[in-house]
Amino acid sequence: MRYKIKHITEYHYQETVSTGHNRLCLVPLTRDHQLCVSCEVKISPTPDEQVYRTDFFGNTILFISSYKEHSQLEIISESIVDIQNRVNADRAFSSYVLWDDVKNQVAKQGDLNADVAQYTLPSLHVPYSEVIKNFAQDCFADGATLWNGCQSLMQKIYSSIEFKPGFTTVNTPVESVLKLRKGVCQDFAHLMIACLRNMGLPARYVSGYIETLPPAGKEKLVGSDASHAWVAVYFPDIGWVEFDPTNNLLPSYKHITVAFGRDYFDVAPIKGIIFSSGGQTISVKVDVNRVE
Amino acid sequence: MDNQLQTHSIRSLTDGYFSHASVLDECFRFNEGAKESWKQLLTNIENLGVDELKIRQQELQKLLQENGVTYNVYGDTNELNRPWLLDSVPLVISAVDWRIIERGMKQRAYVLNKILNDLYGERTLLKNGIIPPELIYSHPGFLRPCDKIKLPGQHQLTLYSADLSRGPDDKVWVIKDRAQAPSGMGYALENRSALNRIVPELFQHHHVPKLGGFFNNMMQALIQIAPQGKENPRIVLLTPGPRNETYFEHAYLASYLGITLVQGEDLIMRDSFVWIKTVDGLEKVDVIVRRVDDTFCDPLELREDSQLGIPGLLQAVRKGNVAVANPLGSSILENTGLMAFMHGAFKHFLNEEPIIPMIATWWCGQKKEMDYVIDHIDSLVIKSTQRLSGFKTVMGSHLSRSQKEELIRRIKFEPYKYVGQEEVQFSTSPVFPKEKLEPRFTVLRSYLVAGKDEGYEMMRGGLTRCSPEKGSFLVSNQDGGISKDTWVEATFKETTLSGKQSAPDMKRKAVLPSRAAENLFWVGRYTQRVIRTSRFIRIVLRNLTQTGFSNNENDSESLRVLLKTVTHITDTYPGFVEDADEELSNPLLEIHQLICNPERAGSILFTLNNLLKAMYAARDRWTVDSWRIIDEIENVKRRIAAVEPEGIRHVFTLLDQLTAGLLSFTEMTRSSMYRSDGRTMYRTGQLIEEMLMELAQFKSMLTHQREESVEFQLLESVLLSNQNLSSYRSVYRTTLNIVPTIDLLFLNSQNPTSIFSQLEGLLEYSRSLAHKDGNTNDNEISKLVFECYSQVRLMNIEVLAKADEETGSREELDKFCEQLQRQISVISAKLSSTYFSHTTYSHQNTKEGFQFEV
Structure with a gap:
């Protein structure tokens, strides 16, 4: 499947910005089932500096700086991505590995890939927490397979948390999300990661896009798609297997991966600092369209 | 050495030394007397005598306080700083011990450097299971955005420091590693110089190695890491600011090394380079020696809530355009868990066992x-x-x-x-708190700096700290420890210092960071504000106490004007100005507040506190002598704060002392601060404040014609507070009169405090700022100053002195004063926006949550 993605972010500043630095994480990854055919990031006004690099996690980061006064900033990322069905989920489905064994394997250092170890540890948005552990506990019965554990956890989160924008921000602690029982996709993702890590299992955060279809009989609206976030769990001998707790489904070919990290902090699409005294408004539009 | 002779007097010093002791001591062997390496020192102490040592100990403390040597305690808002405690008895380390320590520390520095290099590179230590990955990945000091960043050369770890103690096995142990921004080396320097100055007798027959060589090595190491092998790099020392616990040391080291002291807001990242904001514009920075914790250094990529860093710094570092020492991310080496895996790392990199054991x-x-x-x-x-x-x-x-x-x-x-x-019970060493020596637990902080090839150079000495209480095991500055000078026993006399003696940054044009310029400007302004206010309030107070209030109609009218003027010049409305019957009936209460209440904006103590803060923030600019005066001013401040309303008469002497202190500070600064932008800023601040204070006074006291005797008293007070009374008498030889008074106060070019003279000075300074870079034209500021200058030169005194016959008001004079006040305030604001650039930054908003659901 080939997708054309257009992700537009616009900032309007109340006061002139004299200098602005931004770190963009907008270029889709190329990985087993996904090929980023092309990606162009257009910025206006044209920044004075643009530097691409690969970060610790293997994501593509674009650093931009503007030293000319400006009162708005537009960032358009346009990419073409080919996606095949994810096979890891199928392999995981038929895997009998027990969650307890994976946990013990992780705890016994050295057996696992050193890189995977960090995804069992707390991170900025994903703390160790008794409350969260208690919430997750019943999904991981003795003798349950890792696959079943993850499935029932995803199901539990999906049915316990109501998808409702406007109640949380990027800085809402995941324990509060559990208390509020409301949130958006990154809250779902953070909560599921927190549950897994509190159970001693390696889990990471995936940032990307998802293709949506209009209600039957209606035209798809321009800019109606959005950035999305979901979860990947490490299965020994298989690799990372993805789960989308916001939608209670297994990502196949409709989820386009931009970046991996421990949590949102590592892969925020746009992070910036502006030298200005006033406030700002932001608007984001995303279109994900199939190219036949 | 004659043991007989020594034991007698030492016995009185050490009486009861071992009464509780069950641990090793650095100096004495239990029931056996002193170790060989200490004997000379003990003889020197004995020759000096215990009583003399007591006196010297006090002098030592006094000197350190006068020099402003402090260790700040966070959260201590009342007293910004705490005195640094130095024991008169140094710690002596035998040549034999030192050989092992030096070899062991160099070995350890070598291995830690390798570890740091590996953790931000290949991570073979993790892949091979020598260090568990979780130990590194769970630690906030492992900074993923710093992955793969390398300093040029063989060393990633430029500076390294470790705390050492002697364990029960009589061996020296490593207690902890300090690898991101080791503190204390400046205190070690200051300890040595203070001890040398106050108790030189102790140094007799000792060849104590000098510390200067280490700092030369350090400068060399910093030059080594400069981008593109620059030979004459600009090096800055990045401090979190005056509130930091070791700020004294940051300022001290910066001036000792001849590098610029900066805070995050002094620097900006642009075009992937780091620049320092100066009154001359932007200057490129090559090397940053940081005293800011690494996670706080770049709010864009590291801790977002940091206000101490430089947004985008990491970008410039990645490009190799600026070097940071120690590199960002080196705090991972301070992970105490690493201690458990160091043996493995020694084996991996050296195939050796650690020479110095660790806990x-x-x-x-x-x-x-x-x-x-x-x-x-x-x-x-x-x-x-x-x-x-x-x-x-x-x-x-x-x-x-x-x-x-x-x-x-x-x-x-x-x-x-x-x-x-x-x-572990560590060893003690003798501390001389009052009467005799007492054993206190002792920790030595040692320092190493990158040297040639992959090796390290070690400071032959260090910072020794002892527990504050007898028997207490706690040794930390936060808890109020006592420090010692550290003497390494040398078997030979040092001939010359090793290494080059050059201070590289001196070859560069010194720069004045905008923030330093601003502090100096405000030191100038606040100094004059305190002096002027004190002087005037003193005159009012004298009038109040001499005449009593409301005895005589005329006296009370002039007093009322004086009191209102106090309110005007201190900007403490309503005060004596509006509906002030209550205040006027008992003016001493309000006057007391305006002197002694530090919470009252505009009061003398309030301004004085601001002045001291500004002085402290610019502390790398003052000489030791200036600091001594500042310390004295602090003392006076404390005494003023203690004055009760009933005892207000005592305040006269204190105000005199305060003014005298500030005047000598001004004198000292004027003579010691060489002609530079810093001096210009300081003088500009003084002149602006002087004029604003004078004009406020004139406007309040001279713009209304009054009954002759009242007018006489007011003119006298004005001239007195401007220190012009005697010159008036010698120049005009008439009774006090408004026209000659205005002439003297405004126009007389012989009078250094006349508005005209001060504007002349300000014009010169503003032009020297405008004429930078070969520019010969005036700039906006010097034009504004020239405008004021011309107005004053062309002023018509006769017209200004004229009073309305009915109302008695001198409206023209009033307008003239007001206009000048306004213009000078504009000049001050322009200076601030031109030279003290303030940048505020904030984070780009993020979309409040990704809002999506299928």
Whole structure:
């Protein structure tokens, strides 16, 4: 499947910005089932500096700086991505590995890939927490397979948390999300990661896009798609297997991966600092369209 | 050495020394007398005599206080700084011990450098299981955005420091490593120089190695890491600012090394370079020696809430355009859990055992080790793996049962965060607190800096710290420890210092960071404000106490004007100005407030506090002599704060002392601060404040014609407070009159405090700023000054002095004063916006949550 993605972010500043630095994480990854055919990031006004690099996690980061006064900033990322069905989920489905064994394997250092170890540890948005552990506990019965554990956890989160924008921000602690029982996709993702890590299992955060279809009989609206976030769990001998707790489904070919990290902090699409005294408004539009 | 002679007098000093002791001592062997390496020192002490030593100990403390040597305690808002305590008895380290320490520390620095290089590079240590990945990945000091960043050359670890103590086996042990921004070397320097100055007798027949060589090595190491092998790099020392606990040291080191002291807001990142904002514009920075914790250095990529860093710094570092020492991310080496895996790392990199042993450490991130720690909690010290975690190190044996259970619960919950270390009794050394020597637990902080090839150079000395209480095991500055000079026993006399003696940054044009310029400007302004206010209030107070209030109609009218003027010049409305019957009936209460209440904006103490803050923030600019005066001013301040309303008469002497102190500070600064932008800023601030204070006074006291005797009293007071009364008498030889008074105060070019003279001075300074870079034109500021200058030169005194016959008001004079006040305020504001650029930054908003659901 080939997708054309257009992700537009616009900032309007109340006061002139004299200098602005931004770190963009907008270029889709190329990985087993996904090929980023092309990606162009257009910025206006044209920044004075643009530097691409690969970060610790293997994501593509674009650093931009503007030293000319400006009162708005537009960032358009346009990419073409080919996606095949994810096979890891199928392999995981038929895997009998027990969650307890994976946990013990992780705890016994050295057996696992050193890189995977960090995804069992707390991170900025994903703390160790008794409350969260208690919430997750019943999904991981003795003798349950890792696959079943993850499935029932995803199901539990999906049915316990109501998808409702406007109640949380990027800085809402995941324990509060559990208390509020409301949130958006990154809250779902953070909560599921927190549950897994509190159970001693390696889990990471995936940032990307998802293709949506209009209600039957209606035209798809321009800019109606959005950035999305979901979860990947490490299965020994298989690799990372993805789960989308916001939608209670297994990502196949409709989820386009931009970046991996421990949590949102590592892969925020746009992070910036502006030298200005006033406030700002932001608007984001995303279109994900199939190219036949 | 004659042992007989020594033992007698030393016995009185050491009487009872070993009464509680069951541990090793650095100086004395139990019941055997002093070690060989200490004997000369003890003889010197004996020759000096105990009584004399007592006196010198006090002098030592006084000198350090006068020099402004402090260690700040966070959260201590009343007293910004705390005196640094230095014991008169140094720590002597024998040549034999030192040989081992030096070899061992160089070996350890070598290995830590390799570890740092590996953790931000290949990570073979993790892949090969020599260090558990979780130990590194769970530590906030492992900064993923710094991955793969390298300094040029063989060293990633430029500066390294470790705390050493002698264990029960008589060997020196490593207690902890400091690898991101080791503090204390400046205090070590200051300790040496203070001890040398106050108790030179102790140094007799000792060849104590000088410390200067180490700092030369340090400068060389910093030059080595400059981008593109620059030969004459600009090096800056990045401090978190005056509120930081070791700010004294930052300022001290910066001036000692001849590098510029900066805060984050002084620097900006642009075009992937780092620049310093100066009054001359932007200047490129090549090397940053940082005293800011690494996570705070770049709010764009590291801690977002930091206000101490430079947004985008990492971008410039990645490009190799600026070098940071120690590199960002080096705090991972301060992970206490690493202690448990150091043997493996020594073996991996050197195939050697560590020469210096370290404390046995169990990292709880491993199941077996955690179980061991929990089982043996009574005999272990429990620490966090992170230095700034908020978890206070505890000894298991000191905990109650419930505390222990709580701690075990915490360890089990987040095991990777904790280590257990064996509880070791370290050695003591003799401290001279009052009458005799007492044994105190002792820790030596040692310093190393990158040298040639992959090696390290070590400071032959260090910073010794002792526990504040007898028998107390705590040794830390936060808890008020006592420091010592550190003498390494040398077997030969040093001929010359090794290494080059050059101070490289001196070849560069010195720069004045905008923030420093601003501080100097405000030191100038506040100094004059305090002097002027004190002088005027003193005159008013004298009038009040001499005449009493409301005896005589005329006296009370002039007093009323004086009191209102006090309100005007201190900007403390309503005060005596509006509906002030209550205040006027008992003016002493309000006057007392305006002197002694530090909370009251505009009061003398309030302004004085601001002045001291500005002085402290610009402390790298003052000489030792200036500091002595500042210390004296602090003393006067404390005494003024203690004055009660009933005892207000005592305030006269204090105000005199305060003014005298500030005047000598001004004098000292004027003569010691060489002609530079810094001096220009300081003088500009003084002149602006002087004029504003004068104009406020004139406007309040001269713009209304009054009954002759009242007018006489007011003119007298004005001239007195401007210190012009006697010159008036010698120049005009008439009774006091408004026209000659205006002439003297405004126009007389012979009078240094006349508005005209001051504007002349200000014009010169503003032009020297405008004429930078060969520019010969005026700029906006010097034009504004020239405008004022011309107005004053062309002023018509006769017209201005004229009073309305009915109302008695001198409206023209009033307008003239007001206009000048306004213009000068504009000049001050323009200066501030032109030279003291303030940048505020904030984070780009993020979309409040990704809003999506299928």
